[in-house]
Amino acid sequence: MQMSLSNRTDFTFVIYNTRWHRGGEGRYWNHIPYPEGILTAVLRKNGFSVNHIDANTNNMTEEELYNELKNKAGKVVGISALSVEYRDSVHKTLGIIKKADPTIKTVLGGVYPSISPEVAKEDENIDFIVISEGEERLLKLMNAIKNNSTFKGIDGLHYRDENKEWKYNPRKAIGNVKNLDDLPFPDYSDYDTKKLFSWSQKYTQNFQFRQLPMTIMMTSRGCVYKCTYCGAGKDGNPINDGIKRRTPGSIIEEIKSLVKNHGVREIIFVDDSLLLPRDRIIDILKGITKLRDQGYDLVWKSNNLDLRHIPLPHTIKEKKGKDDLLYWMKQSGCYQISISLESGSPETFKRMKRPTNLDHALIRLNEMRNYGFDEIASNFIIGMPGDTWNDILTTFEFADKITNRDQVLDYSLFSIATPLPGTEMYETAKKMEVIPKDLKPEDFYGFGKGVINTDEWSAVELQIKRAYEWDRINFPPNRPEHHTKIAKMLGITLEELKIWRQETRQNAGVDVKSADKTDVQVFGADERSKKFFDKEELPGLEPLRH
Ligand code: B12
Numbered sequence: 001m002q003m004s005l006s007n008r009t010d011f012t013f014v015i016y017n018t019r020w021h022r023g024g025e026g027r028y029w030n031h032i033p034y035p036e037g038i039l040t041a042v043l044r045k046n047g048f049s050v051n052h053i054d055a056n057t058n059n060m061t062e063e064e065l066y067n068e069l070k071n072k073a074g075k076v077v078g079i080s081a082l083s084v085e086y087r088d089s090v091h092k093t094l095g096i097i098k099k100a101d102p103t104i105k106t107v108l109g110g111v112y113p114s115i116s117p118e119v120a121k122e123d124e125n126i127d128f129i130v131i132s133e134g135e136e137r138l139l140k141l142m143n144a145i146k147n148n149s150t151f152k153g154i155d156g157l158h159y160r161d162e163n164k165e166w167k168y169n170p171r172k173a174i175g176n177v178k179n180l181d182d183l184p185f186p187d188y189s190d191y192d193t194k195k196l197f198s199w200s201q202k203y204t205q206n207f208q209f210r211q212l213p214m215t216i217m218m219t220s221r222g223c224v225y226k227c228t229y230c231g232a233g234k235d236g237n238p239i240n241d242g243i244k245r246r247t248p249g250s251i252i253e254e255i256k257s258l259v260k261n262h263g264v265r266e267i268i269f270v271d272d273s274l275l276l277p278r279d280r281i282i283d284i285l286k287g288i289t290k291l292r293d294q295g296y297d298l299v300w301k302s303n304n305l306d307l308r309h310i311p312l313p314h315t316i317k318e319k320k321g322k323d324d325l326l327y328w329m330k331q332s333g334c335y336q337i338s339i340s341l342e343s344g345s346p347e348t349f350k351r352m353k354r355p356t357n358l359d360h361a362l363i364r365l366n367e368m369r370n371y372g373f374d375e376i377a378s379n380f381i382i383g384m385p386g387d388t389w390n391d392i393l394t395t396f397e398f399a400d401k402i403t404n405r406d407q408v409l410d411y412s413l414f415s416i417a418t419p420l421p422g423t424e425m426y427e428t429a430k431k432m433e434v435i436p437k438d439l440k441p442e443d444f445y446g447f448g449k450g451v452i453n454t455d456e457w458s459a460v461e462l463q464i465k466r467a468y469e470w471d472r473i474n475f476p477p478n479r480p481e482h483h484t485k486i487a488k489m490l491g492i493t494l495e496e497l498k499i500w501r502q503e504t505r506q507n508a509g510v511d512v513k514s515a516d517k518t519d520v521q522v523f524g525a526d527e528r529s530k531k532f533f534d535k536e537e538l539p540g541l542e543p544l545r546h
């Protein structure tokens with residue numbers, strides 16, 4: 001039954017079911033409604049009513065979402081979308097929303113529509129696209145809809161005029177959120193966070209947890225670097241909207257509220273450059289250490305720490321002092337390090353515009369071991385436009401050396417360079433004519449499938465090489481204990497690891513079904529999740545240390 005317009009909620013956030021990707025082939029992604037939470041808090045603070053429909057956590061079918069929308073959808077429905085290659089779940093969801101009620105106004109925001117609005121705009125089920133930071137823009141949009149006034153003054157907004165033609169109000173050069181400390185903390189009150197924060201996602205170290213419940217936080221926005229393969233690196237890009245950082249005090253307050261309201265015991269920081277400037281991060285880590293000393297049972301990690309920001313040992317003035325970053329990381333409960341070394345070839349680093357000194361990298365990795373970090377993973381990218389086959393081999397050699405000879409790295413992940421729209425690499429690949437002229441968004445598949453072909457090497461060769469090198473470097477037969485360690489980091493059994501490796505080799509890293517079907521560990525299927533699910537009380541300040 002449809003609600004009458006008068007008592008309808010003003011705004012509904014829908015989280016799409018990531019399993020709808022590629023006609024239901026997979027792949028599931030754990031989605032914490034962090035942007036949705038912040039935007040909800042902003043809207044509620046300004047008097048708008050908001051509700052949420054989470055098709056992902058609740059693994060809804062299309063029909064279930066349709067029925068849920070019939071019952072709950074507000075006058076305006078919004079979706080947050082991350083990456084262009086996962087857009088089909090987004091567009092499917094938009095279709096269901098309009099089918100449930102064509103009078104609903106739909107608004108799309110997030111990285112995908114911000115970088116690729118032209119792709120998103122092809123969907124006739126979208127009414128508005130908000131580019132870049134949404135806090136002020138969404139509020140202005142909601143006020144304009146409520147007051148039936150013009151959209152012309154809202155920068156960074158794509159909207160349709162009375163003839164259904166798309167119009168765009170150019171985005172101000174630098175985003176409109178001036179001070180991140182002014183933003184409210186994310187509002188998760190519509191969610192059963194005991195469930196939402198107690199998932200684990202197999203086959204990725206990023207979504208394995210030491211303690212549940214867990215959640216994500218971003219303490220700063222923007223990145224100081226200009227890597228050619230990354231959307232955040234390109235000047236003027238909507239996801240490069242100036243560098244903004246929250247103060248340590250506000251971050252500690254947010255952590256306290258997450259513990260108090262949701263029993264959070266683990267945090268993943270998702271900043272692009274968490275470790276800069278050093279004073280700020282050390283103050284944050286001292287704050288977390290203090291909370292732990294007071295009995296807060298907290299650990300943390302980050303999905304991507306920049307190795308270049310770890311101080312070289314000889315530069316530390318005072319051990320355990322203000323500049324001893326690794327000491328404070330350890331003290332504050334950081335238990336796993338994910339970095340992006342990206343290459344082993346000096347020539348590739350130039351192409352990436354990513355200045356890296358590999359001797360220093362080795363010193364830093366050794367130092368991490370000295371401080372007791374025993375779960376260190378690194379990303380590598382192979383096959384940049386302009387790379388020679390030797391550059392590619394050099395990267396594998398380097399990864400092998402630091403993993404198996406020096407044993408300062410525990411797990412190496414290799415991605416095939418993918419020229420995503422909005423990156424400098426995309427422009428270069430077009431100029432060099434190493435990607436098809438009519439490259440379509442659906443050609444982006446993930447980072448196991450190449451789209452670049454050069455005179456020297458082909459995408460298929462890279463796929464095969466990547467699959468076999470990943471297997472060789474990470475799983476040498478003479479280090480069985482290492483296999484066990486990686487399986488533990490990825491939250492899988494040795495049997496699952498065996499099948500995954502086999503499937504990766506046999507399919508050259510593409511269409512690897514076992515790793516794509518990560519939704520089997522729905523909440524409660526995982527023993528650690530179950531532990532909290534079965535409990536009536538949130539774990540709160542239980543003094544459990546790991
Ligand atoms: C955390 C994260 C993830 C998490 C998701 C976390 C979660 N919510 O549970 C996980 C691990 C699942 C993930 C997965 C992937 N990710 Co990711 N991820 C990020 C990361 C590091 C932070 C995102 C975040 O939370 N930002 C904080 C919030 C507050 O910012 P925001 O999302 O931009 O939201 C603001 C605005 O965009 C806007 N907004 C957002 N939503 C909405 C909605 C409405 C209605 C409105 C009006 C406004 C609005 O307002 C918000 C507040 O200002 C970004 C890097 C980055 N700097 O953004 C990469 C990033 C988004 N990921 C990226 C990629 C490539 C992926 C994967 C494809 C990785 C892979 N190997 O397959 C998958 C795709 C998943 C998918 N379904 O699309 C790329 C996307 C590049 C591109 N051009 O498409 C990014 C940009 C990293 C990078 N620099 O390359 N990711």
Ligand code: SF4
Pocket residue numbers: 223224225226227230231232233272
């Ligand atoms: S890859 Fe990382 S360091 Fe490079 S521009 Fe992107 S976010 Fe910054």
